[in-house]
Amino acid sequence: MKVHPAIIVGKMARLALNFILDKQQITMSQKATARAHANIAFIKYWGNRNEDLRLPDNSSLSMNLDGLYTETTLIWDNAQKINSLVLNDQPQIGQALERVAKHLGNLRKHVPDLPQYATVISKNNFPMGVGIASSASSFAALTVAAISAAGINLPEKTLSSLARLGSGSASRSIPTGFVEWHKGEDHDSSYAESVASPAYWDLVDVIVVVSDSHKKVGSTEGHRSAYTSDLQQGRLAHVDERLKRCKEAVVNRDFTSFAEVVEEDSNLMHSVMMTSRPPLFYWQPESIAVMQEVNIWRQDGLQVCYTLDAGPNVHCICVRKDVNDVIDRLKTLSGILDIRVAGAGSGAYIVESDDVNSQ
């Protein structure tokens, strides 16, 4: 069959146009979406030796929280000439955008190939500022999305050090499951690594929300005041030993030793907070009531203990078989606004990426 020359030319033109459009899409689209979980510290990070680099006063140990996550899409686009941030569907211009822009600048200091400007769209599936560390999951997801969108592959250790620059606890949301953050000596040696997988020990965090208002003094400001407490040196004196005890308890799935050291470490951190100048009181009457009950329940035979971050909400850590019992008992107490349950979660991961290299 004879084909008219005009049809052939038309077909070729269409092919050429598609090729150009494809090419443009590949070079223009440097986009990735990453997800990272919140984490709860069993041995706490409180105080920095170097605030700029977020080199902490002590090493810490935590568990990632399954089901509580931040999902962040980052699109590198130099044509924009400005960074932009949409957080939980709200465009941001103030402090939140500044902190994200600063982090992207810090990333660029260590990874010079990164482009200049980005659009960041981030969503948490849990409320912010109520004692569930949103900065941890946010900066872990942001770091992984930023690096991946640029088509760069970095080892987990490097990603953890980079996430630390945005928020110290974010370093612990990069590796999976139960995680130790080594305080280190400098940027490269301060990173987190997994101690055990999420499946290793079926621990559950029953988060008791007693306040849903945003905390008045955030962690970053709190870290700055840690050294003003006479008790910070005392807290630090035996923190390595507590971390060792806690890690062994996790490795041996020894709940009795675990509960003892986790509560001791949380109480020590809050003693420092309360004796800082000016003092930081995060506990509310309802927080104390839950802590006291948890101790009574443990004497009754339930495998449960408490820990609190920089907020009034209480994280009741228990073994899976006792979860329903713990929740039923919590429901008999007054002043509890909400109860959230999270098991051990994975590390940060890429949900989607259209970077040049992954095409």
Ligand code: DP6
């Ligand atoms: C009490 O990591 O939130 O939750 O580095 O300033 O972002 P920045 O602080 P952040 O501090 C967490 C403090 C804590 C204890 C912990 O998670 O180890």
